Structure formats: C-alpha cells, structure tokens
Amino acid sequence: MKLLKTTFLSSLAFCLAFGTYAQKKDDKKPEETKPATTAPAAPAKPAEAPKTGPKPYKEVITSKAISSNGLMTVHKIDEKFFFEVSDTLIGRDIMTVTRYSKTAAGGGIFGGEEVNRQVVRWEKGPENKLFLRSITFIIASPDSTKPIFQSVKNSSADPIIGVFDIKALRKDTSSVIEVTDFFKGDNQVFSLDPINKQFLKIAGLQPDRSFIQHIRTYPINTEIRTTKTFSVVPPSVSLVPMPQIGQYLPASRDAGVVTMEFNTSMIILPKTPMRKRYFDPRVGYFANQYANFGEESQKSDNEIFAVRWKLEPKSQADAERQKRGELIEPKKPIIYYIDPATPQKWQKYLKAGVDDWQVAFEKAGWKNAIRGEYMNPKDSMSLEDARYSVIRYFAADIQNAYGPNVHDPRSGEILESHIGWYHNVMRLLRNWYLIQTAASDPRSRMKNFDDELMGQLIRFVSSHEVGHTIGLRHNMGASSATPVEKLRDKDWVAKNGHTSSIMDYARFNYVAQPEDGITDFFPRIGDYDIWAIQWAYKYFADAQSAKEEKAILNDLTKEAVKDPRKRFGTEISPSDPRYQTEDLSDNAMKASDYGIKNLQRILPNLLEWSKENGETYKELAELYANVSAQYRRYIGHVTKNIGGIYDTPKTYDMEGNVFEVVPKAMQKDAVSFLNRQVFETPTWLLDKNVLNKINPEQGVEAVKAIQETSLNSLFAGDRMVRLMETGSASNANYNLDELMTDLRSSIWSELKTKKTIDIYRRNLQKVFIEKVTSLLNPGMTTVSFIPQGASYGFESRSVDLKKTDLPSIARAHLESLKNEIKAALPLTIDKMSKYHLQDVLQRIENALNPNK
Structure with a gap:
C-alpha cells in the first residue's frame, strides 16, 4: 500500500510540472485567478430514514375500503384484506374451526367436514407487531395470584403462528393489520395438517392459484372462505410393490394439482368459562381434562369434566320457578338446522330425530330446550357459520353418519355441532333391518323399503347422532339390562323398548320370534338417556361451585344406578361381556x-x-x-x-x-x-x-x-391370562384347563363315536392342532384394563406367556389327544378319516418332540 501511494503522488507531480511547461511554451499570459468571494457550501444533510410504525388510520383504511363490523372489523381494499383487532380482544381465547367447503371428488372427504380446530389468542408484540398464538390446554393453575401460576406458565409456552405489522391504530383502542397473505397461505391451523396431506398425497401450496373468496364478520365470530390449490406428491415407479401411505385424488392424477375450498370460523369463547361439571364414570359423557396445579395441593389433580351445552334460566325468577318443579325455557336453546341439500322427503325424519330429545330435557326441567329447524336456501345463513349447528347431507357412498361437537376446552361447553349424514347410510339401514327383523316384520322383506319405514330408520339414527352432539357417549351396556325373555314379550317391549338407551349399538330386536306378534323393533330415547340428560343438564340454582354440584350429583347417581336400566357401560371395555356392540339382553x-x-x-x-x-x-x-x-x-x-x-x-x-x-x-x-x-x-x-x-x-x-377366527379369539393371549389368573384364584371360577377339555371333547368327538370325519371337521381339527401347538412356545401378550376414574384410555401390562402355565396346559392336552388318536386309528374305516388322523398324529409328535 505504501508503494502504491508513493507512485500515485509521483505521477501526480509529473502531470502538474508538464502542465506548467506547456503553458509557458504558449507565450500566453495566464488569466488572473480571483480570490473566492462566496462562503463554502454547507455539508449535505443525511437522507431521512423512512418513517416506521403505524401510519395514520385514514392513510391505511382509505375511502376505497369496504368495511363490516363484528368480532373483528374487516376491511377490503382492492384485493387486500385487513383486520381491525380491538384491544378488548387481546388475550381473549378464540376457537377456530376449519372445514372443507368444497372438496375434490373421490378422496372420501366431503364439503362440510371438519379439517381441524384450535384455540388461538391475539397478543401485542414488540416493534409494533401483533402476534397470533396457538393455545394448548394441558396444564393449568386456578389462581393467577399464586406463585405456582408462574411455574405453570413457564412450562406451557404457546407457539406463535402469525406475526403482523400494525399498519395503523384507531383511537389507540384497536390495531389494523393486513391478513391477506396469512389466510390465503398454508398456515396449518387454517389449512390441512401434515397427516391429511400425506393421506391425500398433497404437497406444497400454489400461491398463484390460491386466494381469499371473502371474509364475513358477525358479533361473535368471523368467517374466512378461501380457495387453495396444492401440488401433489410426484408418483413414483417401482418394479417392486412397496407399501405407500395415502392415495391420490382423481383430480390429482388428471391435473397434477388439487383445488379445495375451506371455511374457517373464528368464534370468541366466553370471557368467563362455563362452570365445569366433573366427569363421572358411572354416566357416559365425552370429557376434557388437564392437569391442575393448586397452590395448596400436594400433587397435580387431573381435572376431568363433561362436555355439554350451556343451559341456564333467562332470569332468577325462572330459576325459582324451575326449583318449584315448573318447566322453563332456557336462555339459549339448542337448535339444529337441516341442510337444505337434504332430499325433501327425509328432512322431516331428521328433524324428528332432534325433537325426540325434548322428552329427556323436560325431565331435567327444560321446555323447548332442543329442536330441529329447516333452513331456507334463500336465507343468508351459511352452513359453515360457527353460530349454527347443522345436519349436513353428503352425497357419498359411505354407509355411515357421525355426530361430533365443537366445545370450549377450558370448560367443556359445546359451542356448535355439524352432524355428518352420508347418503348411503340408508343402504346400511336396509341391510341391518332386513337381516335382523325380516323373520318377524313383513315390511323388510323387499329390496327397497317404502318411504315410511326408511324414514323411521333415518329418524332413529338421527336421534342417536344428536345424542353424541349433546355430549353422550355410546352406552354399550344398556341392552344388557333387558332380560332375554322380555324381548319376546309384546307388551313389555311396547312399553320399554328392547334397550334402555338409544346410545347403545342395539340396533333392532333380533331376538323376537315370528310367533311373538311384536311390531316395535326400533330403539328409542330410553330410561338411561333420560337420566343421563338430567345428570348433565339439570340446573342447580343453589350450588355455588362445581364441587358442590358434584356432591349433589353423586347422591343422585348412587340412587339412579340401583336401577340396571340407568347404568352406563363403556364402549371400550376389553373384558366385560355386558358391554358389547350389536348385542341384546342379559x-x-x-x-x-x-x-x-x-x-x-x-x-x-x-x-x-x-x-x-x-x-x-x-x-x-x-x-x-x-x-x-x-x-x-x-x-x-x-x-x-x-x-x-x-x-x-x-x-x-x-x-x-x-x-x-x-x-x-x-x-x-x-x-x-x-x-x-x-x-x-x-x-x-x-x-x-x-x-x-x-x-x-x-x-x-x-x-x-x-x-378359525373363533378359535383364535378363544386362545387370544389376554383371555388366556385372565382364565389362568381367575381360575387359579378359586375353584369356583372357570379355568384354562377346563376350556381346553371342553373344546377338545367337542371338536374331537369322532374319536369316541367312531363316526366318519368329514371335510369340514377335518379342517377344524387341523386348525385346532395348529393353534394348540403354537401355545407350546407362546410369545408376549398385552393385558389391558380401564384405570379407575378415567374417561378414556387403558393401563396395560405385558405378560411373557412362556413363563405362565399356558405351555404346560397345552402340552398336557396334546399328549392326551395323541393317545386318543392312537387308540382310534385302528378302528377307523373311512379312508380320508384315516389319512387325516395319521397326519395330525405326526404333527403332534413333531410339535412335542421337535428334535427327535
């Protein structure tokens, strides 16, 4: 660098000297240089940095804005959408529910079905930002003034799913943000989650073909309708068949992309959550739960509470009337609208299925608490609007219907429900009813049922699905409360029905015989259903807390379950034969x-x-x-x-x-x-x-x-463990050795009767040998049970069957069977029977002595 600088100065001196020499050689007198008379120029001001932060409100929300007021004020300017988020919404819990509005055909997904739901919360961030957080309720602390509240907060940070520049402030009480790119983008909370994408073979969002259709806002909710186009996972060619996750939509294969429409409802949750009603395993309700850390507690309490609608009196005077035994109307009734896309002739039956529940709510003290209503296609109501509960009709070949609900995870309060009704459920109903009742009911002896019979079947399923949406789980134990012979008693069935709950999978009375003269084969709102609605929806005006309500309900429940017809039987029991699907009687x-x-x-x-x-x-x-x-x-x-x-x-x-x-x-x-x-x-x-x-x-x-399926079930590992444990505990209990003896004496009866063993029995006996020989060297099995007080889920333990009596019992019975076959062989005349016995004898020998 020094050398370069020296060279540069020498060159400059040379140039200056050469210039002077040239001027002299010109013989011209150089002009006089006048001294400068102006002041030197002031130094230039640095460029002004662009102004950051919110602009004046009118510069952002201009006169071109199309605005609507609601939960969040929505402004549309050209193709941009803005939210005006009031400071009163900061920190409030908002439930988001995203549903398909329109779907591509052929994927088993239908417009109106739920995609996902999540609670979100607006939060002021640094540097004039507004955050949107996704909230997960897993742990909580009831008192924000206690030190442990901060500990819980430190262990439950919620993810930020959106960051927005505050474009303007309005009177310092609300923040204006642009949400265009956020909602037309692929944010998981408002779009498909990764699991759904895998199943539908969907890849990245195509921004140029994705847009917001409209955003509409109402007093308690804001509705966002979007169209989103996705690329698809490229198909792969493999010479070797490989298992793959999911399937391509037909549109994906045809076009290489798939377009869907979504509707997201953002609905404000109550500032003060509804009072919880604590879950009771003796009554079957869906439940929410989270771990609650109290300042004075010595352990966290797993707080479990039922999912139910909020019914409350309109006034204190009404509450007093109800206490005196009068029926009163709730402040806000439960209303289900019938999808106008439903075929006209079935609409009244779907509505009747809703209205059937009124009798149960009346027993709980409420008049007109629940009803179905028709939706006029010309109304401005939207089927996706979170303020309305709807029975949606799907043009689908799926033989099913389902009844979900959307509820506040903090309290269990049900906010709305969209029942899914697939067109081909009628095929399922036709098959069930014909196969179970055609021996006694001539109406079902045909390919297509008349409209009245099919309508009553639709009504029954509608009532069942509505039951789920008001919080009720399946009560698989209800049918076991009916003595079997009562199912053939015409008068008894007419009075009580064949099951005590429409929430059971009891379907139709298949026990009734043609000579019984029974004409009533349908389930109905039963004794259990009426009691369960009382448990969840009775209003206790004098109770000051959820704990006080729990004490009152405990006394009522202890009394109620003395009646077998008011008992609940869980749908997930691994070992109780009273709690089964599709069964009847005791x-x-x-x-x-x-x-x-x-x-x-x-x-x-x-x-x-x-x-x-x-x-x-x-x-x-x-x-x-x-x-x-x-x-x-x-x-x-x-x-x-x-x-x-x-x-x-x-x-x-x-x-x-x-x-x-x-x-x-x-x-x-x-x-x-x-x-x-x-x-x-x-x-x-x-x-x-x-x-x-x-x-x-x-x-x-x-x-x-x-x-073979029956034998596999009989010899299932968990059943074997239970038989060994209970059988060894008392001679009064059935045990595994007795099971083996009873099966062997029946399946191998030809060894004593000397009858010909036909092909059906030969196959069965080979299956028996294969199954029992496999028990000589059994593996691990899992034994499960439902923990005390749990709403769902199992506790399980693994058992190594090699270390139990199972191989010993299996060996003993194989030895006995081998001796019986040896004794029977010389007396067997039928050729195929002899071939068979020689074969199975060798199989037993090989199993007992594998190294011989």
Missing part, C-alpha cells in the same frame, strides 16, 4: 340362539326378497354377506363371556366390588354354545340354492374361516 347365549333361528328362516328367502329381472345376483351376494356377518357377531357376543370380568364403576360410598369374574356356569354355557353353533358344522349357512348363484365355492373355506 344372556348372549340365549339371545344368539334366537338370532340364529331367525337367520335360518331368512336365508332361504333371500333369493326371492332380492330379485329384480334383468339384474345379476349382486344383491343376493350382498345380503348373504350380511347374514354371515350377523352370525359372526353372535359368535363374538358369546365368546366375550369366556374369561370375562365384569367392570362396574363404583365410588367409596357404594357397596360391592368393581371387578367380578363372570360366573362359571355362564362361561361353560358360552363354550357349549360355540361347540354347538360353530364347531359343529353350521350347515344352514351352506344353502346351495344361494351359494350356487353367488360363489363358485361350496362354503368349505368360508366355514373354516369362521371356525
């Missing part, structure tokens, strides 16, 4: 015998009841499959009694045990049923007049599959 063996009798009457008539000239036998095949499925259900109902344990929720102030072993006599009856109705070949299923029209096979493999 005795599965007798009920299933009656059910099979009816199936035997129905099966030969399916050809006549399904026929239509010019059509193939597809309809017959569908109905036959439903007969087979119903028969399998009966087998499952019976099997759960074996190794079963009753689980009856109780509190300290109730008598009796929570867990009780199913009586030995009932377990033996269950095994006897299986031996008689399953392991003795069910030849009635093999109706050649039907099978020859729908299947090239003759039913051999189908029978084997049913029998």
Whole structure:
C-alpha cells in the first residue's frame, strides 16, 4: 500500500510540472485567478430514514375500503384484506374451526367436514407487531395470584403462528393489520395438517392459484372462505410393490394439482368459562381434562369434566320457578338446522330425530330446550357459520353418519355441532333391518323399503347422532339390562323398548320370534338417556361451585344406578361381556340362539326378497354377506363371556366390588354354545340354492374361516391370562384347563363315536392342532384394563406367556389327544378319516418332540 501511494503522488507531480511547461511554451499570459468571494457550501444533510410504525388510520383504511363490523372489523381494499383487532380482544381465547367447503371428488372427504380446530389468542408484540398464538390446554393453575401460576406458565409456552405489522391504530383502542397473505397461505391451523396431506398425497401450496373468496364478520365470530390449490406428491415407479401411505385424488392424477375450498370460523369463547361439571364414570359423557396445579395441593389433580351445552334460566325468577318443579325455557336453546341439500322427503325424519330429545330435557326441567329447524336456501345463513349447528347431507357412498361437537376446552361447553349424514347410510339401514327383523316384520322383506319405514330408520339414527352432539357417549351396556325373555314379550317391549338407551349399538330386536306378534323393533330415547340428560343438564340454582354440584350429583347417581336400566357401560371395555356392540339382553347365549333361528328362516328367502329381472345376483351376494356377518357377531357376543370380568364403576360410598369374574356356569354355557353353533358344522349357512348363484365355492373355506377366527379369539393371549389368573384364584371360577377339555371333547368327538370325519371337521381339527401347538412356545401378550376414574384410555401390562402355565396346559392336552388318536386309528374305516388322523398324529409328535 505504501508503494502504491508513493507512485500515485509521483505521477501526480509529473502531470502538474508538464502542465506548467506547456503553458509557458504558449507565450500566453495566464488569466488572473480571483480570490473566492462566496462562503463554502454547507455539508449535505443525511437522507431521512423512512418513517416506521403505524401510519395514520385514514392513510391505511382509505375511502376505497369496504368495511363490516363484528368480532373483528374487516376491511377490503382492492384485493387486500385487513383486520381491525380491538384491544378488548387481546388475550381473549378464540376457537377456530376449519372445514372443507368444497372438496375434490373421490378422496372420501366431503364439503362440510371438519379439517381441524384450535384455540388461538391475539397478543401485542414488540416493534409494533401483533402476534397470533396457538393455545394448548394441558396444564393449568386456578389462581393467577399464586406463585405456582408462574411455574405453570413457564412450562406451557404457546407457539406463535402469525406475526403482523400494525399498519395503523384507531383511537389507540384497536390495531389494523393486513391478513391477506396469512389466510390465503398454508398456515396449518387454517389449512390441512401434515397427516391429511400425506393421506391425500398433497404437497406444497400454489400461491398463484390460491386466494381469499371473502371474509364475513358477525358479533361473535368471523368467517374466512378461501380457495387453495396444492401440488401433489410426484408418483413414483417401482418394479417392486412397496407399501405407500395415502392415495391420490382423481383430480390429482388428471391435473397434477388439487383445488379445495375451506371455511374457517373464528368464534370468541366466553370471557368467563362455563362452570365445569366433573366427569363421572358411572354416566357416559365425552370429557376434557388437564392437569391442575393448586397452590395448596400436594400433587397435580387431573381435572376431568363433561362436555355439554350451556343451559341456564333467562332470569332468577325462572330459576325459582324451575326449583318449584315448573318447566322453563332456557336462555339459549339448542337448535339444529337441516341442510337444505337434504332430499325433501327425509328432512322431516331428521328433524324428528332432534325433537325426540325434548322428552329427556323436560325431565331435567327444560321446555323447548332442543329442536330441529329447516333452513331456507334463500336465507343468508351459511352452513359453515360457527353460530349454527347443522345436519349436513353428503352425497357419498359411505354407509355411515357421525355426530361430533365443537366445545370450549377450558370448560367443556359445546359451542356448535355439524352432524355428518352420508347418503348411503340408508343402504346400511336396509341391510341391518332386513337381516335382523325380516323373520318377524313383513315390511323388510323387499329390496327397497317404502318411504315410511326408511324414514323411521333415518329418524332413529338421527336421534342417536344428536345424542353424541349433546355430549353422550355410546352406552354399550344398556341392552344388557333387558332380560332375554322380555324381548319376546309384546307388551313389555311396547312399553320399554328392547334397550334402555338409544346410545347403545342395539340396533333392532333380533331376538323376537315370528310367533311373538311384536311390531316395535326400533330403539328409542330410553330410561338411561333420560337420566343421563338430567345428570348433565339439570340446573342447580343453589350450588355455588362445581364441587358442590358434584356432591349433589353423586347422591343422585348412587340412587339412579340401583336401577340396571340407568347404568352406563363403556364402549371400550376389553373384558366385560355386558358391554358389547350389536348385542341384546342379559344372556348372549340365549339371545344368539334366537338370532340364529331367525337367520335360518331368512336365508332361504333371500333369493326371492332380492330379485329384480334383468339384474345379476349382486344383491343376493350382498345380503348373504350380511347374514354371515350377523352370525359372526353372535359368535363374538358369546365368546366375550369366556374369561370375562365384569367392570362396574363404583365410588367409596357404594357397596360391592368393581371387578367380578363372570360366573362359571355362564362361561361353560358360552363354550357349549360355540361347540354347538360353530364347531359343529353350521350347515344352514351352506344353502346351495344361494351359494350356487353367488360363489363358485361350496362354503368349505368360508366355514373354516369362521371356525378359525373363533378359535383364535378363544386362545387370544389376554383371555388366556385372565382364565389362568381367575381360575387359579378359586375353584369356583372357570379355568384354562377346563376350556381346553371342553373344546377338545367337542371338536374331537369322532374319536369316541367312531363316526366318519368329514371335510369340514377335518379342517377344524387341523386348525385346532395348529393353534394348540403354537401355545407350546407362546410369545408376549398385552393385558389391558380401564384405570379407575378415567374417561378414556387403558393401563396395560405385558405378560411373557412362556413363563405362565399356558405351555404346560397345552402340552398336557396334546399328549392326551395323541393317545386318543392312537387308540382310534385302528378302528377307523373311512379312508380320508384315516389319512387325516395319521397326519395330525405326526404333527403332534413333531410339535412335542421337535428334535427327535
């Protein structure tokens, strides 16, 4: 650098000297240089930095703005959208619910279905920013003035999902932000989550084909409708078939992109949450929970509370009238609107399904608390508007309906519900009703039901789904409160129905026989439902807290559950045979015998009841499959009694045990049923007049599959553990050795009778050998039970079956069976029977002595 500087100065001196020499050589007199008379120029001011922070309100929200007031004031200027967020909303909890408005066809997703929901909260940030946080309720502390509140806060930071520059302030009471890019973008809370994207093979958002349709705002909610276009995961070519997650939408394959419409509702949650009603496992309600850390507590309390609508009197005077036993109307009733896209002839039945619940709410002290209403297509109401609950009708081939609800996670208060009703649920109803009642109800002996019968079926399902949306879970134990013979008593059924709850999966009275003269086969709002609504919706005007309400409810519940018809049976019980889907009565063996009798009457008539000239036998095949499925259900109902344990929720102030072993006599009856109705070949299923029209096979493999499934269930690891534990605890209990003995004596009865062993029995006996030999070297199994006081979920433990009595018992029975086969072989005349016995004898030898 020094050298460069020296060179530069030398060059400059040379140039100056050369200039002077040239001037002299010109012989011209140089001009005089006058001294400067002006002051030197002032130094330039530095450029002014652009002004940051909010601008004046009118510079942002100009006269071009189209504005509407509501939860958040919304402004639209050209194609940009602005929110005006009042300071009163800062820190308030807002529930967001995003639903499909329109979907691409063929993906099993439908307009109106929920995509996701989340609680969010506006928050002032630094540097003139407004944050939007996503709030998760896992832990809480009830008193913000206590030190432990800060500890909880330190362990529950919530993610920031949006950052917005405050463009302007209005009277220092609200902040104006632009939300255009945020809502038309792919923010997970307001779009598809990664799991849904994987299942639909969807990739990144295409911004140039995504936009906001409109944003509308109302007093308690703001509705954002968007169109979003996504690219798709590129298909891959593989010579080796590989398992893949999800499937492509047809539009994805055709166009390489997929476009959907979404509606997001942002609804303000109450400033003061509704008083909780603490969950009780003796009454079946959906529940929310979080860990509560109290200043004085010695451990965190898992606070579990029921999900329910908020019903309250309009005034204190009404509350006093209700206390005196008068019915009063609630301040805000529960209203369900019928989707105007529903076929006209079914709308009244869907509405009737809602109205049927009025009788239950009246018992809780409320008049006109719940009703269905028709929605006029010309009204300005939106089906996605979070202020309205709707029964949405989906043009879908799915045979189902569902009843969700959106609730405040802080208190369990239900805010709204969108019941999903798929068109093809009518097909499911047709199949159920025909297969379960056609022996006794002539109306169901046809391919297509008349509108009145189908309408009543729709009404029943509507009532069931509405039950879910008012908080009720499935009560799978309700049907077990009905003595089996009462299901054949015409007068009793007319008065009480065949189950005590419409929330059971009791479907229709399949026990009734043709000679009983019963005409009422439908579930209805029953004794349990009426009691459960009282439990959740009765208003206790004098109770000052949720704890006081809990004490009052405990006394009412203890009294109520003395009546078996008011008891709840969880839908998730792993071992209680009273709590099952699709079953009836207090005795599965007798009920299933009656059910099979009816199936035997129905099966030969399916050809006549399904026929239509010019059509193939597809309809017959569908109905036959439903007969087979119903028969399998009966087998499952019976099997759960074996190794079963009753689980009856109780509190300290109730008598009796929570867990009780199913009586030995009932377990033996269950095994006897299986031996008689399953392991003795069910030849009635093999109706050649039907099978020859729908299947090239003759039913051999189908029978084997049913029998093998039954044996697999009987020898399931958790059932084996229960039989060993309860059986060894008392001789009064059924045990694993007895089960093996009872099965072996039936499945291998030909060894004593010397009868020919036909192909069905040969297959069954081979399956039995394979199953029992596998028990010589069993693996691990998991045994589960529901923890005390829990709303959902299991506690589980792993058991190494090799370290139990199971292999010893299996070996002993294989040894005994080997000796019986050896004794029977010399006396066996039938060639195939002899081949069979020689084969299974060798299989047993190989299993018992693998190294020989």
